[in-house]
Amino acid sequence: MTVGPSAAAPTLPPRPGGAWTPLTGAAHRIAVAVLLDGPLPRSELARRFDLSPGSLTRLSRPLLDSGLLVETTGAYDPTSGRPTRPLDVDESSHHFIGVKLTATTAHAVLTTLRARVVAAEEALLLDTSPAGVAATVADLVRSLASEVAEVGVDGVRAVGVSLGGRVGERGEVRSARYLGWSDVPLGELLEDLLGLPVVVDNDMLSLTRAEQWFGAARRCDHFAVLTIGEGVGYGLVVHDEVVDPPDAGVGLLGHFPLDPTGPLCPQGHAGCADSLLTISAVTARASTGLRRPVRYEEVLDLALEGDPVARRVVDDAARGLGRLVAAVGNLTMPQKVVLSGDGIRLAEVGRAALLAQVAADRNPLASPLDIDVQQTGFREWARGAAVTAIRTFVLGTRA
Amino acid sequence: MTVGPSAAAPTLPPRPGGAWTPLTGAAHRIAVAVLLDGPLPRSELARRFDLSPGSLTRLSRPLLDSGLLVETTGAYDPTSGRPTRPLDVDESSHHFIGVKLTATTAHAVLTTLRARVVAAEEALLLDTSPAGVAATVADLVRSLASEVAEVGVDGVRAVGVSLGGRVGERGEVRSARYLGWSDVPLGELLEDLLGLPVVVDNDMLSLTRAEQWFGAARRCDHFAVLTIGEGVGYGLVVHDEVVDPPDAGVGLLGHFPLDPTGPLCPQGHAGCADSLLTISAVTARASTGLRRPVRYEEVLDLALEGDPVARRVVDDAARGLGRLVAAVGNLTMPQKVVLSGDGIRLAEVGRAALLAQVAADRNPLASPLDIDVQQTGFREWARGAAVTAIRTFVLGTRA
DNA sequence: TGGGTGAGTTCTACGGCGAAACTCAGGGAT
DNA sequence: ATCCCTGAGTTTCGCCGTAGAACTCACCCA
Numbered sequence: 001m002t003v004g005p006s007a008a009a010p011t012l013p014p015r016p017g018g019a020w021t022p023l024t025g026a027a028h029r030i031a032v033a034v035l036l037d038g039p040l041p042r043s044e045l046a047r048r049f050d051l052s053p054g055s056l057t058r059l060s061r062p063l064l065d066s067g068l069l070v071e072t073t074g075a076y077d078p079t080s081g082r083p084t085r086p087l088d089v090d091e092s093s094h095h096f097i098g099v100k101l102t103a104t105t106a107h108a109v110l111t112t113l114r115a116r117v118v119a120a121e122e123a124l125l126l127d128t129s130p131a132g133v134a135a136t137v138a139d140l141v142r143s144l145a146s147e148v149a150e151v152g153v154d155g156v157r158a159v160g161v162s163l164g165g166r167v168g169e170r171g172e173v174r175s176a177r178y179l180g181w182s183d184v185p186l187g188e189l190l191e192d193l194l195g196l197p198v199v200v201d202n203d204m205l206s207l208t209r210a211e212q213w214f215g216a217a218r219r220c221d222h223f224a225v226l227t228i229g230e231g232v233g234y235g236l237v238v239h240d241e242v243v244d245p246p247d248a249g250v251g252l253l254g255h256f257p258l259d260p261t262g263p264l265c266p267q268g269h270a271g272c273a274d275s276l277l278t279i280s281a282v283t284a285r286a287s288t289g290l291r292r293p294v295r296y297e298e299v300l301d302l303a304l305e306g307d308p309v310a311r312r313v314v315d316d317a318a319r320g321l322g323r324l325v326a327a328v329g330n331l332t333m334p335q336k337v338v339l340s341g342d343g344i345r346l347a348e349v350g351r352a353a354l355l356a357q358v359a360a361d362r363n364p365l366a367s368p369l370d371i372d373v374q375q376t377g378f379r380e381w382a383r384g385a386a387v388t389a390i391r392t393f394v395l396g397t398r399a
Numbered sequence: 400m401t402v403g404p405s406a407a408a409p410t411l412p413p414r415p416g417g418a419w420t421p422l423t424g425a426a427h428r429i430a431v432a433v434l435l436d437g438p439l440p441r442s443e444l445a446r447r448f449d450l451s452p453g454s455l456t457r458l459s460r461p462l463l464d465s466g467l468l469v470e471t472t473g474a475y476d477p478t479s480g481r482p483t484r485p486l487d488v489d490e491s492s493h494h495f496i497g498v499k500l501t502a503t504t505a506h507a508v509l510t511t512l513r514a515r516v517v518a519a520e521e522a523l524l525l526d527t528s529p530a531g532v533a534a535t536v537a538d539l540v541r542s543l544a545s546e547v548a549e550v551g552v553d554g555v556r557a558v559g560v561s562l563g564g565r566v567g568e569r570g571e572v573r574s575a576r577y578l579g580w581s582d583v584p585l586g587e588l589l590e591d592l593l594g595l596p597v598v599v600d601n602d603m604l605s606l607t608r609a610e611q612w613f614g615a616a617r618r619c620d621h622f623a624v625l626t627i628g629e630g631v632g633y634g635l636v637v638h639d640e641v642v643d644p645p646d647a648g649v650g651l652l653g654h655f656p657l658d659p660t661g662p663l664c665p666q667g668h669a670g671c672a673d674s675l676l677t678i679s680a681v682t683a684r685a686s687t688g689l690r691r692p693v694r695y696e697e698v699l700d701l702a703l704e705g706d707p708v709a710r711r712v713v714d715d716a717a718r719g720l721g722r723l724v725a726a727v728g729n730l731t732m733p734q735k736v737v738l739s740g741d742g743i744r745l746a747e748v749g750r751a752a753l754l755a756q757v758a759a760d761r762n763p764l765a766s767p768l769d770i771d772v773q774q775t776g777f778r779e780w781a782r783g784a785a786v787t788a789i790r791t792f793v794l795g796t797r798a
Numbered sequence: 799t800g801g802g803t804g805a806g807t808t809c810t811a812c813g814g815c816g817a818a819a820c821t822c823a824g825g826g827a828t
Numbered sequence: 829a830t831c832c833c834t835g836a837g838t839t840t841c842g843c844c845g846t847a848g849a850a851c852t853c854a855c856c857c858a
Contacts, residue, residue, distance in 0.1 A: 026814080043836055052816050057838055059814095081835025082823045222644065236731070238637040245621065245732045245766075252762040256729050257722070260659060267763065323656070330655050331730045332635070333644045363651040364666065367644075425845080442805060451847050456807055458845095480804025481854045 018068030018093075021396040026051065027059045031068060032394060034087050035113065036213055039072045041084030060087060067093070089113060094393065095155040097141050098386025100203060100378060101125070101133065101163040102230075103178035107378040108140040110147075110156070111386040115214040119144055120379055130184045137161065138193040159196050160389030161186065162203035162381065164231070166250055171200040199392045202249035206384035207340065208235030208242055213387055216338045216372045223334045226324065227341030227376075230280070232256075232273040236332060256327070258320035276320040279343040286313045300349045318350025322357025329362060329369040336370035340380065347373045417467030417492075420795040425450065426458045430467060431793060433486050434512065435612060438471045440483035459486060466492070488512060493792065494554040496540050497785025499602060499777060500524070500532065500562040501629075502577040506777040507539040509546075509555070510785040514613040518543055519778055529583040536560065537592040558595050559788030560585065561602035561780065563630070565649055570599040577629075598791045601648035602780055606739065607634030607641055609779075609786035615737045615771045622733045625723065626740030626775075629679065631655075631672040635731060655726070657719040675719040678742040685712045699748045717749025721756025728761060728768045735769035739779065746772045 023031060029049055034040050040048075042056040051059075063069040069087045077083040091114040099108045103125075110119040121144050123136050145156045165176030171187020173179075190198040208225045211217040217225075221240035227233035234253045236243040254274035255267060262271020263285060275281055279296045286299040289309035294302070302310035325337050339347050347354055358369060374380070391397075422430060428448055433439050439447075441455040450458075462468040468486045490513040498507045502524075509518040520543050522535050544555045564575030570586020572578075589597040607624045610616040616624075620639035626632035633652045635642040653673035654666060661670020662684060674680055678695045685698040688708035693701070701709035724736055738746050746753055757768060773779070790796075 024814090041836075053837060054817080054839075055815060077824085077836095079835095080825055080833075082821095082837075084836065222642070234730070238642060239640050241638050243621070243637060243732060245734070247732050247765050250764075252765045253729055255760070255762045256726070257760050269759070327655070327726055328730055330652055331633070331727055333642060333646050335644070360668070361654070361656050363654045365649075366646050366651045423845085440805075452806060453808075453848075454846060478804095479802075479856060481806075483805065 018063070018066035020068065020394045023063075026055070027063060030056075030059055030087075031063055031089075034069055035089050035394065036218070039086035039088040041086045043084065045087070063087075091116065094157045095145075096158055096160065096386045096389040096393070097144055097156055098160045098162070098206075098382045098384065098389060099137050099140060100381035100385050101137075101161065101176075101179065102378075103128070105378075106133070106137055106140055107382045108137075108144055109379060109382040109386055110144045111383060111390075113390060115210065115383055115387050115390060117379065117383060119147055120382070121147070122378070128179050130181065130186060130189060133179070134186065134189040134193060137190060141194055141196075156196060158389035158393045159190065159194065159198045160206065160385035160387070160392070161190065161198065161200045162206040162385035162388065163200070164203050164251065166246075167200050167202050171198060173200060197389075197392065199388050201385070201388045203381055203384065204233040204235050204249035204251075205242060205244060206388045207233070207381060208237060208249075208384075209391060210380075210384040210387035211235075211338050211340075211374075212237055212240075212242070213391070216374050217336060220335045222332075223336045223338060224328045224332055225338045225340060226321070226328065228277050228279070228321065228339070228343040228346055229341040230278060232277050232324075233341060234328075236334075238332070238334075253324075256324060258323045259316070262316070262320065271320065273320070273324060277317055277324070277343075277346075282313055282317050282343070282346065285316075286310055289313065296343060297345070300345050303349050314346060314350045315353040317346055318353040319357040321347060321350070322354040323361055325354070325369065325371060326358045326361035329358070329366070336372050338372045338374055340374040340376045342377055344373060344376060417462070417465035419467065419793045422462075425454070426462060429455075429458055429486075430462060430488075433468055434488050434793065435617070438485035438487040440485045442483065444486070462486070490515065493556045494544075495557055495559065495785045495788040495792070496543055496555055497559045497561070497605075497781045497783065497788060498536050498539060499780035499784050500536075500560065500575075500578065501777075502527070504777075505532070505536055505539055506781045507536075507543055508778060508781040508785055509543045510782060510789075512789060514609065514782055514786050514789060516778065516782055518546055519781070520546070521777070527578050529580065529585060529588060532578070533585065533588040533592060536589060540593055540595075555595060557788040557792045558589065558593065558597045559605065559784035559786070559791070560589065560597065560599045561605040561784035561787065562599070563602050563650065565645075566599050566601050570597060572599060596788075596791065598787050600784070600787045602783065603632040603634050603648035603650075604641060604643060605783035605787045606632070606780060607636060607648075607783075608790060609783040610634075610737050610739075610773075611636055611639075611641070612786055612790070615773050616735060619734045621731075622735045622737060623727045623731055624737045624739060625720070625727065627676055627678070627720065627738070627742040627745055628740040629677060631676050631723075632740060633727075635733075637731070637733075652723075655723060657722045658715070661715070661719065670719065672719070672723060676716055676723070676742075676745075681712055681716050681742070681745065684715075685709055688712065695742060696744070699744050702748050713745060713749045714752040716745055717752040718756040720746060720749070721753040722760055724753070724768065724770060725757045725760035728757070728765070735771050737771045737773055739773040739775045741776055743772060743775060 030045050046053055046056045070090050071085045072088045091112040094113045096111050099106055105122055105124055107122045109117045111117050121140055123140050125133055125136055141159055163176050164178055166174040168174050173181050173184040173186050175182045187198045187200045211225055217223040222238050225235040231251045232253050255269055256273045258273055258276055259271030263275045264270055265272050265275035282299055283296050287293045299310050303314040328337055429444055445452055445455045469489050470484045471487045490511040493512045495510050498505055504521055504523055506521045508516045510516050520539055522539050524532055540558055562575050563577055565573040567573050572580050572583040572585050574581045586597045586599045610624055616622040621637050624634040630650045631652050654668055655672045657672055657675055658670030662674045663669055664671050664674035681698055682695050686692045698709050702713040727736055
């Protein structure tokens with residue numbers, strides 16, 4: 001007599017994790033809410049989704065049985081009445097790897113289900129051909145997965161890769177200026193090498209979604225992200241959804257006019273965003289004024305020490321950034337603007353100029369703009385890629 | 400023996416119209432889709448909402464029985480197979496009145512359920528006190544309703560009123576600069592006078608929603624509206640929903656910087672939107688240059704005839720508008736930008752300058768911007784108010 | 799005139815939901 | 829100490845909206 005799987009399955013103890021994608025509507029919304037907003041009691045979830053207490057019992061039981069959610073004894077209790085038994089996720093039950101590609105380097109992080117960075121690694125991209133990059137990324141992924149003893153490769157559920165450029169639905173890189181690629185099926189290449197789900201997405205959209213789920217813009221349904229670095233990046237979330245038309249995420253804001261007396265860009269624009277705000281624009285302008293080559297951080301330090309050339313360059317750029325922030329505020333009316341990117345210390349060193357320009361460009365009657373400066377580096381870009389992987393794992397779709 | 404209502408009701412013939420608000424989820428979505436997108440066969444609706452054919456039969460029957468929808472024999476037939484029996488609304492079954500208030504005048508229109516204007520009327524606001532305005536509006540509403548013999552007052556289901564200013568959820572005008580009002584319960588005042596549902600809303604948001612449902616932006620889920628008139632208006636729809644934070648609709652874009660060499664505004668800004676684009680700004684600048692007072696339309700006509708002063712004024716303004724359009728395009732990435740307002744002929748007379756500036760301010764790699772110039776007047780503003788009334792009637796909520 | 803095609807109907811089974819009555823675990827007043 | 833109050837979570841039951849399958853319908857074309 002054979003014993004079918006139905007006889008064994010019910011006796012299995014709850015395993016950590018559990019499958020997210022086959023979940024139906026309400027159960028899925030509940031699981032995502034718990035993932036995003038930490039331990040939540042059933043009663044709070046019932047209020048949030050306008051469900052009856054009975055429905056919450058029914059919906060949460062299979063989630064607990066499968067190990068997808070766990071009960072905690074949290075400090076979430078009401079002032080009177082029975083204490084709550086909040087639901088939470090075990091964020092260590094699943095791990096993800098995010099890789100950010102630049103022209104020269106691959107930055108990778110290993111994160112938990114809640115995008116907490118557990119380990120980081122990077123590798124130079126000596127060979128920027130699709131196969132070369134794929135091999136380097138695959139090595140990074142394997143190294144990260146094995147490096148962390150307590151996790152193991154099995155704990156990694158998906159890999160996210162982000163880069164500057166346009167990326168199609170199926171992980172194919174349609175164009176990537178920094179790598180000189182067009183129509184490269186990077187996702188497929190990596191999936192074949194790794195045997196893991198791989199999601200490829202635009203870096204700016206990934207970072208924006210990371211801020212939305214696990215970053216500075218949690219619980220905001222309407223915000224913008226501006227980044228300063230090699231280029232000027234822009235991401236927008238409205239009605240709790242990323243704005244993602246064909247033009248999103250690929251640096252088309254670089255020609256936004258900020259200062260008609262500013263430096264020229266290759267297209268003949270004066271004082272456009274790329275000519276004023278990027279790391280290379282700031283260092284070039286400072287180097288010209290100082291009659292010697294200087295690095296970006298050096299320019300910022302000199303400005304802090306009171307060097308007049310550096311101060312002027314930094315303040316001009318900060319004013320331009322302020323103008324851009326004000327324009328974003330005026331035209332998209334967000335709850336907050338997140339400033340980020342490798343060069344964003346500019347916003348701190350030039351804070352006064354930035355805020356003055358924002359105030360000057362906005363209607364005095366407008367509500368004040370919440371500007372949130374995030375100190376970020378390549379690790380945050382890689383974390384954004386990991387969040388793309390997490391979203392795919394949790395939602396079943398990339399968006 | 401008494402006869403209950405259940406004995407008589409089923410024998411009544413279908414009456415035109417029917418109640419929209421008690422409809423449940425799927426039935427309501429179907430009814431709205433038919434209202435917005437004209438006659439639609441059940442099969443198309445089933446595809447659109449991912450419902451089975453059986454569900455569509457079940458859902459559409461009560462809508463037909465109540466007279467809310469009607470069957471048409473339309474030219475919507477497939478190349479083979481049984482012809483369709485598309486569902487449609489009888490747009491004449493319900494009528495609505497929209498009133499746009501300015502500082503001096505109330506413009507009113509009577510429309511069908513599909514916002515087709517049936518009659519129009521206007522009245523001077525000699526007394527701009529809340530009671531005086533309410534009395535004038537009530538007279539307009541009664542006159543419009545009775546003027547159209549075949550409709551009758553009973554055919555009017557709701558009244559929409561729009562004005563420049565902030566309006567609360569319950570139709571209370573929180574502030575209206577042109578009328579010098581603050582915290583006026585205009586909706587209540589009018590409902591008491593008329594005995595009809597009255598919805599009050601910001602004029603710019605009303606116009607934007609009108610473009611979305613019955614205007615140039617039908618079937619767009621992401622567009623912006625810019626208006627030129629006494630002020631500069633701005634409305635934004637993203638993910639098929641109007642962006643409506645506290646700052647929306649009240650002319651806060653007026654200080655958006657467009658041309659640092661432009662004329663000054665009272666706040667000391669040079670070349671901000673209000674100082675460059677409004678009707679009064681254009682006429683003032685032209686009058687100064689021409690050494691005589693000129694009207695707005697005259698300036699535009701002179702520019703067409705080649706007058707150098709008028710041409711310069713118009714082109715400067717059109718360039719400013721182009722810069723604004725480009726900024727909207729760059730920062731919100733819409734499918735189209737609708738240009739409207741009483742002064743929008745500026746965009747036609749200065750078309751070349753406008754388009755040149757849009758091109759200059761946008762990244763050459765960005766997708767081209769769909770700019771849709773709508774010739775509009777006060778009638779369109781009033782129609783926007785009527786659409787607010789229609790939306791309330793159909794959706795049960797103002798938004 | 800009969801088969802092919804897609805529109806629309808009928809009937810049945812199922813699953814998700816709310817309502818109500820219930821149990822549970824604390825706090826505070828007597 | 830104990831009793832009630834409060835709010836959390838459970839159980840049970842019945843309703844309602846849905847899909848699915850088998851069906852009819854109306855038109856085209858060979």
